[in-house]
Amino acid sequence: SQKGKWWKKAVVYQVYPASFKDSNGDGTGDIPGITSKLDYLHSLGIDVLWICPMYESPQIDLGYDISNFEDIHRPYGTLQDMQDLIDGCHERSMRIIIDLVINHTSELHQWFQESKASKDNDKRDWYIWRQAKYDDQGIRKPPNNWRSIFGGSAWTWDEATEEYYLHLFTPKQPDLNWENEAARRAIYASSMEFWLKRGVDGFRIDAVNMYSKPPSHPDAPITNPSMEFQWAETLYCNGPRMHEFLSEMNEVMSSYGEIMTVGELPHTPDRSEVLSYVSAAKKQMNMVFQFDVVCIGYGKDPKFDVVPHDWRLSELKKAVENTQGLIMGTDAWTTSFLENHDQGRSISRFASDKPENRVQAGKMLALMNATLSGTLFVYQGQEIGMVNMPQSWGIEEYKDIESKNFYEEVVKTSKGDSKALEKAKRGLQYLARDHARVPMCWDSSPQGGFSTSTDTWMRVHDLYDQINVADQEKDQSSVLSFWKTALKLRKEWASLLIYGDFELFDLEDEHCFVYAKRSDCNVALVVLNFTKKERDWKAPKEFNGKSFTLLTSTYSGDGKPGELRPYEGRLYVQV
Ligand code: TEU
Numbered sequence: 001s002q003k004g005k006w007w008k009k010a011v012v013y014q015v016y017p018a019s020f021k022d023s024n025g026d027g028t029g030d031i032p033g034i035t036s037k038l039d040y041l042h043s044l045g046i047d048v049l050w051i052c053p054m055y056e057s058p059q060i061d062l063g064y065d066i067s068n069f070e071d072i073h074r075p076y077g078t079l080q081d082m083q084d085l086i087d088g089c090h091e092r093s094m095r096i097i098i099d100l101v102i103n104h105t106s107e108l109h110q111w112f113q114e115s116k117a118s119k120d121n122d123k124r125d126w127y128i129w130r131q132a133k134y135d136d137q138g139i140r141k142p143p144n145n146w147r148s149i150f151g152g153s154a155w156t157w158d159e160a161t162e163e164y165y166l167h168l169f170t171p172k173q174p175d176l177n178w179e180n181e182a183a184r185r186a187i188y189a190s191s192m193e194f195w196l197k198r199g200v201d202g203f204r205i206d207a208v209n210m211y212s213k214p215p216s217h218p219d220a221p222i223t224n225p226s227m228e229f230q231w232a233e234t235l236y237c238n239g240p241r242m243h244e245f246l247s248e249m250n251e252v253m254s255s256y257g258e259i260m261t262v263g264e265l266p267h268t269p270d271r272s273e274v275l276s277y278v279s280a281a282k283k284q285m286n287m288v289f290q291f292d293v294v295c296i297g298y299g300k301d302p303k304f305d306v307v308p309h310d311w312r313l314s315e316l317k318k319a320v321e322n323t324q325g326l327i328m329g330t331d332a333w334t335t336s337f338l339e340n341h342d343q344g345r346s347i348s349r350f351a352s353d354k355p356e357n358r359v360q361a362g363k364m365l366a367l368m369n370a371t372l373s374g375t376l377f378v379y380q381g382q383e384i385g386m387v388n389m390p391q392s393w394g395i396e397e398y399k400d401i402e403s404k405n406f407y408e409e410v411v412k413t414s415k416g417d418s419k420a421l422e423k424a425k426r427g428l429q430y431l432a433r434d435h436a437r438v439p440m441c442w443d444s445s446p447q448g449g450f451s452t453s454t455d456t457w458m459r460v461h462d463l464y465d466q467i468n469v470a471d472q473e474k475d476q477s478s479v480l481s482f483w484k485t486a487l488k489l490r491k492e493w494a495s496l497l498i499y500g501d502f503e504l505f506d507l508e509d510e511h512c513f514v515y516a517k518r519s520d521c522n523v524a525l526v527v528l529n530f531t532k533k534e535r536d537w538k539a540p541k542e543f544n545g546k547s548f549t550l551l552t553s554t555y556s557g558d559g560k561p562g563e564l565r566p567y568e569g570r571l572y573v574q575v
Contacts, residue, residue, distance in 0.1 A: 005258065005286070006047075006095075006258065006260075007202070007258075007260035007286055007287075007375055008333060008498065008499075009047075009375075009494055009498050010047040010048045010095070010375055010376075011045060011046050011047050011048070011376045011378065011487055011490070012047070012050050012097070012375060012376065012378070013041055013044070013046040013049055013050065013377075013378050013379075013380065013383075014050045014051075014052070014340060014341070014377060014378070014379045015049060015050065015051045015052065015380050016029075016341045016380060016436065016437055017029050017030065017031065017051055017052060017053075017054050017063070017073075017076050018076075018437070018457060018458075019380070019437050019438065019439045019440060019450075019457075020033055020037070020380055020439075020440050021033030021037055021440065021442070021450065022439075022450055022451035022452070022456070025451060025452040025453050026451075026453060027455045027456045027457050028075050028456075028457045029076075029439070029440075029450070029451075030076045030077050031054060031072070031076050031077035031082055031084075031085050032077055032081055032084075034051065035081070035088045038085075038088050038092055038094070040469070041094070042092045042094060043484075044483065044484060044487070045483075045484060045488065045491075046094065046378070047094060047095065048094065048096065048097060048201070048260070049085075049089055049094060049095070049096045050096075050097045050098070050099075050204050050377075051085075051099070052099050053066060053073075053098075053099045053101055054072055054076050054077075054098070055067075055068060055072065055073060055101075056068035056073055056074070057106055058172070059073070060106070060172045060401060061169060061172075061173060061401055062400070062401075062437070063099075064099075064101050064169070064173070064206065065105070065106040065107075065170070065172055065173045066101055066105055066106055066109065066191075067105070067106040067108040067109045067110075068109065068110070069190045069191040069195075070190060070194050082198075083198060086198060086199045086200060087199070090199065095201035095202070095260070096199075096200055096201055097200060097202040097203055097204055097260055097262075098195060098200050098203060098204070099203070099204050099206055100191055100192065100204065100205045101191075101206040101207075102176065102187050102205075102206070103168065103176065103206060103207045103210045103211055104167060104169060104173040104174055104175045104176060105173070105174065105176060106172060106173065107174055108172075111123055111127075111183075111186070112126075112127060114126075115129075115174075116158055116160065116161060116165070118161060119163070123183075125180045125183070126176060126180055126182070126186075127165055127174045127175065127176060127177055128174075128175050128177045128213070129158075129161075129164070129165050130143040130163060130164050130165075130166070130217065131143065131163055131164070132157070132162075132164060140157070142154070142155035143217055144218065144219045144220070144232075145219045145220055145222075145228075145229055145230050145232075146166075146168075146217075146220055146229060146230065146232040146235070146236070147227065147229035147230055147232065148167060148169060148170065148171075148229070150170050150401055150402050150405050151405045151406070151409060152171075152229065153228075153229050154166055154167060154168055154232070155167070156171040166213070166217075168207075168210060170401060175213075176211075178241070178245055179215070179241075184245070188249060188252045192249070192252060192253060193252065193256075196253065196256040196259070201259065201260055202259045202260030202261055202262075203259070203260070203262075204262050204263075204264065205261060205264065205285065206264055207264055207266065208246070208263030208264055208277075208285065209238045209242055209263070209266070209267070209268060209277070210239075211239070211241075211242060211245055212239030212242045212245060213235070213236050213239050214235055214236075214239055214240060215240075217235075218235065220234070221234075223301075224301055231301070233266070233267040237267045237268065238273060243276065243277075243282070243284060246263075246284035247282070247283060247284055249284075250283050250284055251283075254283075261286045261287075262287050262288065262289065262335060262375070263277065263288040264288070264289050265277065265289060265290055266291050268290070268291075271322070271325070271326065274290060274326060274332075275326065275330060275332055278326070278332040278333060279330060279332050280331040281331055286333055286375075287332075287333040287334060287335050287374065288335070289335055289337065290322070290323050290326075290334075290335075292318075292320075292322050293319045293320060293323065293337075293338065294337075294339075294342075294343050296311050296315050296316055296319060296349075296350070297310065297311040297349060297430070297431070298431065299427065303427075303431060304406055304424060304427030304428055304431055304432075305423075305427060306426075306431065307426075308426060308427075308429070312510055313509070313510045313511065313513060313530050314507050314508060314509075316350065316513070316530075317504055317507055317513055317515075318507070320368075320372065320502070320504075320513075321502065321504045323335070323336075323374075324372060324374075324502035325502065327373060328501050333375070334373060334374035334375075335374045335375050335376075335377060336369055336370075336373065336374045336375070336376045336377065337369070337376070337377035337378075338350070338365060338368075338369050338379075338382070339378075339379035339382050339436060340379050340436065341379070341433065341436045342433045343431075343433065343435075344388050344430060344431050344432065344433075344436070345382075345436065346382065347361045347362050347365060347385055347386075347387050348387045348388035348430070348435070349388075349430065349431075350365060350530075351364065351530065351567060352532060352567070353387035353388060357532055357566065358385060358387055359385060359478070359479055360554060360555070360565075360568065361385075361567045362384075362385030362479040362482075363385075363479055363482040363554035363569065364529065364530075364554050364567045364568065364569035366382075366383075366479065366483050366486050367482075367486055367526065367528065367554055367569035367570075367571060368526070368528055368569065369486075370486035370487060370489070370490050370497070371486075371497050371517060371571060372497075373497070373498060373499060373500055373501075373502060374498075376490065376498075378483070379436060380440050381436075381438075381441070383483045384468065384469055384478070384479055385467060385479035385480075386441065386461065387463070388435040389432075389434065389435055389459075389461065390462045390463075391429055392462075393459065395407060395425060397434070397458070397459050398432055398434045399434060399437070399457075402432075402433055403428050403432045403434055406424065406427075406428070407421075407428065410424040434458070437458055438458055438459070438460070439451070439456055439458060439460050439461070440469075441461060441463075441464040441467055441468040441469065442468055442469050443468050443469065443470035443471070444464065444465040444468055444470065448460050448464030448465075448468055449464075449468065449469075449470070477556055482554060485552055486552070489551055489552060489571065493524065493573065495519040495522070496518070496519050496522055496523070497524065499519065500517035500518050500519050500524065501518045501519075502516075502517060503516040503517075505540045506540070511529065511533075511535050512528060512529050512530065512531075512537055512564065513526075513530055514526070514527050514528070514537065516540075521575075523573070524551075524571060524572065524573045524574075525543070525548060525571075525572040525573075526570070526571055526572075527569065527570045527571075528568075528569045528570075529565070529566065529568045529569070530567070531567070532567065533566060534564065534565055534566065535563070535564045536562055537562060537563070538562065543574070546574055547574070548572035548573065549572060549574070550570060551571045551572065551573055552570070552571050553568060553569070553570045554567070554568055554569040554570070555568050
């Protein structure tokens with residue numbers, strides 16, 4: 001059965017190399033820094049390390065713009081440093097997966113340099129080149145109306161060869177042409193096999209549903225008439241040859257043993273569509289990250305157009321039920337995660353980062369994350385309850401291209417109107433990807449023990465002396481100590497917590513989230529208070545008269561059985 005696969009019961013820890021640990025005092029994290037923390041990760045109960053792109057890159061999109069798959073971004077270290085990290089994981093019986101960013105490369109990648117050199121270059125067709133269109137007045141227009149994910153047209157004009165190339169992300173990230181078989185083989189060899197030969201155990205596959213575009217590149221429907229370019233994800237996501245490409249890729253990987261693959265699957269709400277990627281019988285990927293949970297509270301267009309915290313607990317319940325339900329009655333596998341490098345901090349988004357609440361909120365969310373079925377992912381800093389950047393920080397502390405483009409756009413369109421700018425900033429304070437990229441806080445020394453340099457690439461969080469690893473290791477009631485407990489319980493009660501069937505109770509209750517996890521013989525009951533007030537709760541009717549054992553609570557000391565304390569989470573089992 002699939003049950004024995006190592007990646008199913010694994011706890012994965014995601015590291016953002018620039019922001020984890022700086023070993024050489026240049027203000028940027030690096031690979032030796034990661035290696036120096038492997039014992040810490042091991043003691044936390046981590047099985048697999050996932051590191052975000054560490055490849056050679058001009059860092060326009062912080063490493064998601066790769067100029068050479070086969071070398072390391074020099075400030076992060078060398079190929080030898082990477083080999084030491086791989087070996088260091090294996091010495092501790094841990095595994096390591098890396099990011100596979102193959103929808104696009106950096107414009108500086110040798111392949112693109114050749115592709116744009118001339119129309120008859122061997123590699124011209126490795127990227128997506130199209131002729132211009134001309135309007136009635138003879139003005140040059142891109143081949144279609146697609147909007148790039150980071151703003152503007154998805155096409156950029158190349159003066160030298162007089163054609164447009166496609167880029168779903170920034171103009172410096174041209175999309176590879178997966179229709180070209182030679183390009184595909186080169187992608188597999190350079191990005192996957194190069195690293196499998198060096199011992200990596202798998203991949204997180206970036207933007208995994210975007211490689212196959214409809215060949216005619218039709219215009220997107222006009223959903224926002226005020227914009228020149230339109231969202232086109234319904235066209236470029238889940239395209240016609242996606243499954244063929246992934247099967248081919250999987251075949252290449254399969255000669256390297258039991259490789260773990262987790263794809264990032266944006267813009268795919270439909271269950272059967274998701275299953276078409278992760279059903280074991282399809283032999284494409286082991287699992288995907290669905291966006292149901294992390295998109296809660298997003299504005300419609302753009303995502304930063306929000307009133308912070310304007311969402312309902314029932315939405316979260318439905319999102320969790322949806323992703324948990326994927327494995328019930330199917331041969332598929334799922335993931336449990338609340339954070340990654342593209343999201344604001346979960347405490348700030350889904351609970352409260354107020355000083356009086358944030359520790360309890362962090363533990364309650366940990367209990368939720370750790371009791372859901374699927375492979376569990378923890379993002380760096382989540383285990384100590386790191387929160388969003390302080391609201392007092394200026395806009396110049398936001399370094400991400402998405403944040404910067406968005407803010408500039410508002411400056412332009414609002415002509416500097418202060419209300420519009422304030423609103424834009426509030427959106428960023430809540431949802432910017434920057435929050436996840438603030439340096440990790442290790443201790444209460446200057447720069448939070450992240451770096452000896454005062455000139456760190458992103459500002460260190462003001463709260464480093466209150467939220468850091470060293471202090472929490474000494475404190476039984478810390479978020480970190482609770483994560484350790486939760487991860488132990490997860491393994492002890494694997495049949496319920498990792499593999500169990502999820503059952504939601506009382507969808508309409510907007511204060512408490514109550515669910516059961518079931519195996520053939522046992523039941524676990526998880527009870528989470530998502531508010532800052534005490535809340536009465538009763539076990540669902542079907543459990544009347546049955547006795548449950550309290551395995552853990554996020555609070556120490558007995559509470560009243562029928563009353564949850566603010567942001568309290570409890571885990572009960574019945575055997
Ligand atoms: O993200 C791809 C993606 O589709 C989005 O979820 C994107 O992150 C979001 O719209 C921006 O808010 C992946 C990486 O996770 C992201 O960091 C990269 O920027 C992107 O690919 C481009 O490689």
